[in-house]
Amino acid sequence: KRTRMIEIVSQGLATIEVTQKHSGSLFMYAGHRGGAYAKNSFGNIFTAVGVFVLGRLFREAWGGKAPKMQAEFNDFLEKNRICISMELVTAVLGDHGQRPKDDYAVVTAVTELGHGKPQFYSTPEVISFCRKWRLPTNHVWLFSTRKSATSFFAAYDALCEEGTATPVCKALDEIADISVPGSKDHVMVQGEILEGLVARIVSRESSVQMEEVLRNFPIPSLDGGDSDLGPSLRDICAANRSDEKQQIKSLLENVGSSMCPDHRDWFGYSGLEAQSRNADKSVVTHFLQAHPTDYATKKLQEMIGLMKRKNFSASFKSYWNYQKVDSLSNDNLCYKMVIHVYSDSVFRRYQQEMRKNQELWPLYRGFFVDVNLFKANNKKAAELSKDSNTLLRNINGALDSSLSSKDGLADEDSNLMVKLKFLTYKIRTFLIRNGLSTLFKDGPSAYRTYYLRQMKIWGTSASKQKELTKMLDEWAVYIRRKYQNKQLPSSTYLSEAEPFLEQYAKRSPANQALIGAAGDLVQTENFLAILDAQRDEEGDLQPERGTAPSSPTSTSLDVVSKTEGLIVFFPGIPGCAKSALCEQILNTPGGLGDNRPLHSLMGDRTKGRYWQKVADERKKKPFRITLADKNAPNEEVWRQIEDMCGMTKAAAVPVIPDSEGTDSNPFSLEALAVFMFRVLQRVNHPGNLDKASPNAGYILLMFYNLYDGKVCTFNEKLFQLLLEYTKLSMFINKLISVPKRI
Structure with a gap:
């Protein structure tokens, strides 16, 4: 991607835009009636905190005018069907890479639905929008020449292992063609630990547009900077420690009625509690069958219908819309629909569908829809149908004309984006926080295997790997000795990790460079938000251990007991690395993490x-784990495995390499080329399929054709369940959906 981005900029077709990645959670706001949302949820502590922080930002910016501006802002968003997305950074919602010094948010996107396809504002438009309303913006750098674009990636490569906010921002300021500082200084509000940078391709006109915006919209003053803003977020959470509802109630009351006139999204209506707001599951079916009265409804029906037909791993949950409860009747029903995508692979597969049908609307992370189902008499229905058809023709014409002027960029080029994270952040989150479960459940040896694999994936330099191994081994001994068999909670892990890192950094300049920054720990024990249900850092409800999120794809394998056997098999092609995988599993200390014996049978031997x-x-031994090290390319073999599962009370895990596939084959041609390359590198292969074989290519093509016409939906629910059960996540990339009997 980097090379292609530099090429596009060199040809004068585009500009590279780079922004800071603040370490927080997604918060979306569409006005008081439009709703406040986290990544895939609403009406909880996460959205209450978001509304409070946004309301407080208005107080800082507008002072005594804040109530008036809050009401106008809500009205503006709702009338223009606008939603703003923000990175919400607080110390009350659990630990990320560094506890922020202050609680804040920055606007990262503005979306306008209007009467056609959702339109995302360009970054210059976002900045002008935010400066008009005095909302905080992110730090932005633009690189519009080959020299500056190449220098940017070179600077990241030089800083990726030791970079913190101050040196990174200084370096980018020096090489960027345009630098627009953020409203919130990362060092002042969050600290030196910088999560990363986001680089993406934008219009070649962005530099000119940005300069014009900076001329026309100067940095606004903060009228409330010196005034009393009332109790802070941390004050309110500290004073209300009884339960989550009490904290939500206090936050919404303190933000004021101009920002949040009523609390229905959090507490229901007329005695209906939050848990009773779930609507009947048939809402989605009725929605898909209903006659669309506007363009947006028609496109959403296309999107949801496609996802249901393709069994994409996503849920479509509907809730009563209490904001419109006054207009409810038997003939007029209002809902909020939450489209929750469980796996990133869904987005890749949906993009494939968009390439086939360019009229499909895009799928987003964080997707909420207001649904109004109503009955109309024949006359009214005819009028609505006529109006919607006219609108559809007008919109299609407008979209066709707009698509013809895309700066000469192909779709895949216009959407190029890379996320570049820094090692000082990844030490805390990926290596320490995410490794806690492995460390406490499987021990130091398994933990070392985990963190070494992470560093290998990242391409961490050998010198840093050596330094980190020493530090992480010491951390493992320290924290296990202190907590014994009780696992350190990931939501407050920095209470232990940060003091350890601070002391470790003091020993030498090399240690200080490795850690990046330490010593400014914010104590959160007295004001951490209370969660009545276990949720992740984005506000999503966490599934119970051992279960997977619900999915439209059904499976008969709901629970897998570790007292039963397991068959790991490979619907693959020669060269797909199945033998290497089996060997790695056999050589891994502790096997698959339980007491069952491992047994491998290599087909070639x-x-x-x-x-x-x-x-x-x-x-002979039905309870052991069998690694079937042989290609299993057809239904005849799958049926034999099914019979074995039935006779020996075993589950089956089908494993395939990560491949997007083609229209007619689950393996892409790129994957086939990789497999051929591997086979032609072999020497003295026990199955005689190696570089000395005269027909190796023909044999691989024969295997490839065995899968022709077997494009299946990846069963993500089964995938997640089996990964939880078998602990194969360090090896398995994806599962192919074999016949559901298995």
């Missing part, structure tokens, strides 16, 4: 009927 031998071995 097994004489006779391979699958019959597997069945015979499983009958």
